[in-house]
Amino acid sequence: MAKGFVVISAERCKGCGFCVEFCPTKVLALASAFNSKGYHPPHVVNSDKCSGCDLCGMYCPDFAIFGARNAR
Amino acid sequence: MSDTLLEVLPEIPEDAHNPVEPFLRMDRMPHIWCPGCGIGTTVNCFARALQSSQVDLKKTVIVSGIGCTGRVAGYANLDSFHTTHGRAIPFATGMKLANPELNVVVYSGDGDLFAIGGNHFIHAARRNMDIKVVCVNNMIYAMTGGQTAPTTPGTSVTSTAPYGVYEPTFNLPALAEAAGASYVARWTTFHVKQVAKSMEEMMKKKGFCFIEIISPCPTLYQRRNKMGDALDAMKYYKEASKVRNGAPTSETTLSKTGEIVVGKFVDRDRPDYLEVLKAQMVSVLGDRYTEPENSCCEC
Ligand SMILES: Cc1ncc(C[n+]2csc(CCOP(=O)(O)OP(=O)(O)O)c2C)c(N)n1
Ligand code: SF4
Ligand code: SF4
Ligand code: SF4
Ligand SMILES: [Mg+2]
Numbered sequence: 001m002a003k004g005f006v007v008i009s010a011e012r013c014k015g016c017g018f019c020v021e022f023c024p025t026k027v028l029a030l031a032s033a034f035n036s037k038g039y040h041p042p043h044v045v046n047s048d049k050c051s052g053c054d055l056c057g058m059y060c061p062d063f064a065i066f067g068a069r070n071a072r
Numbered sequence: 073m074s075d076t077l078l079e080v081l082p083e084i085p086e087d088a089h090n091p092v093e094p095f096l097r098m099d100r101m102p103h104i105w106c107p108g109c110g111i112g113t114t115v116n117c118f119a120r121a122l123q124s125s126q127v128d129l130k131k132t133v134i135v136s137g138i139g140c141t142g143r144v145a146g147y148a149n150l151d152s153f154h155t156t157h158g159r160a161i162p163f164a165t166g167m168k169l170a171n172p173e174l175n176v177v178v179y180s181g182d183g184d185l186f187a188i189g190g191n192h193f194i195h196a197a198r199r200n201m202d203i204k205v206v207c208v209n210n211m212i213y214a215m216t217g218g219q220t221a222p223t224t225p226g227t228s229v230t231s232t233a234p235y236g237v238y239e240p241t242f243n244l245p246a247l248a249e250a251a252g253a254s255y256v257a258r259w260t261t262f263h264v265k266q267v268a269k270s271m272e273e274m275m276k277k278k279g280f281c282f283i284e285i286i287s288p289c290p291t292l293y294q295r296r297n298k299m300g301d302a303l304d305a306m307k308y309y310k311e312a313s314k315v316r317n318g319a320p321t322s323e324t325t326l327s328k329t330g331e332i333v334v335g336k337f338v339d340r341d342r343p344d345y346l347e348v349l350k351a352q353m354v355s356v357l358g359d360r361y362t363e364p365e366n367s368c369c370e371c
Contacts, residue, residue: 005084005088007084007088007090009090012101012102014106014107014108015107016107016108016301016302016303017108017303018108018113018302018303018306021303021306021307022262022306039107054091055264057090057091057092057116058113058116058117058120058264058265058268059113059116059264060112060113060116061105061108061109061110061111061112061113062101062102062103062105062112063090063092063093063096063098063101063112063115063116065090066089066090066091066092068088068091071085
């Protein structure tokens with residue numbers, strides 16, 4: 001099981017790509033799907049690698065994503 | 073979490089929430105800032121600093137001037153004051169004097185704090201007023217359409233400098249140090265951990281503290297200068313920044329595309345305004361001096 005998980009509020013995302021670029025373990029990629037405002041939100045492509053460090057959350061200017069560590 | 077989640081992985085606990093949410097007015101989201109605007113990133117750092125410094129949130133106030141950055145006060149879940157353009161610092165000074173128990177944070181833009189508000193900045197620093205000033209420096213008057221600010225680096229094209237800016241700019245850390253600030257640091261929005269740590273230090277430090285955060289404005293600064301999008305700015309910050317804690321502030325001048333010296337430059341102790349005021353009154357008046365009563369109600 002991965003050390004952490006990431007939660008994405010796709011509707012709040014404006015597609016800047018900060019979270020994708022600066023995730024240290026490349027857990028994320030921008031989706032080809034659009035949200036209702038026309039932005040491409042990130043989706044998880046590598047869930048096993050997520051450490052729950054929440055760097056994505058620190059970078060996200062729209063408070064649309066965060067990571068947390070799994071209990072255990 | 074009211075929004076639809078694109079990814080709901082089975083292992084996500086139901087009560088998981090973004091750690092910044094308690095510090096923000098989530099009912100006011102989505103905010104007005106453009107895609108990739110760095111202001112929101114600085115707010116994440118501020119939320120974490122409020123948490124890690126363990127300040128009493130009931131005694132912490134945030135004061136902003138006018139501008140895109142000026143909107144921060146309205147999104148922070150604190151007692152928030154959105155004042156007039158350039159006047160956040162005198163407003164904050166008044167609050168501190170009226171109720172010295174408050175932690176007073178000023179959060180505003182480079183134009184607000186250093187053009188129309190520049191005089192207030194230098195005098196609050198000179199007095200070592202115990203207020204904490206965060207400047208989001210996007211190098212432009214963003215909200216009003218991208219006019220030249222005193223921080224716009226040379227040769228940049230702005231709405232008021234179609235042939236390029238030729239005036240020299242302010243070097244904000246040098247200005248703050250020379251005027252007397254107790255704490256001076258500069259980071260960029262790439263340096264999220266360092267910004268959060270500096271903000272934590274600032275919340276714990278007595279006296280006039282100043283943190284400059286270089287931040288992307290893709291809409292009104294970068295677009296006119298063909299500097300790409302916000303992610304390009306973040307990559308530039310990553311590559312061009314050089315951490316030099318304790319660097320002489322004479323060496324921290326910024327340019328359009330050159331090196332960005334970041335770090336903590338000043339951390340010194342000298343009596344703050346209220347201490348000096350009291351010492352002077354006691355020395356002249358002796359027993360006749362009584363501390364002004366704090367007339368603010370308990371809340
Ligand atoms: C007295 C007064 N003069 C001018 C303005 C117009 N005005 C609003 S915001 C602003 C500049 C904001 O620049 P900055 O502080 O850098 O904030 P940013 O939008 O870049 O975050 C100006 C000139 C005003 N609101 N009030
Ligand atoms: S950092 Fe936030 S706004 Fe930017 S792409 Fe990621 S989730 Fe979307
Ligand atoms: S929590 Fe850390 S590892 Fe997980 S997606 Fe976010 S940045 Fe990547
Ligand atoms: S105009 Fe610039 S500073 Fe203002 S919200 Fe947009 S990107 Fe941010
Ligand atoms: Mg500005």
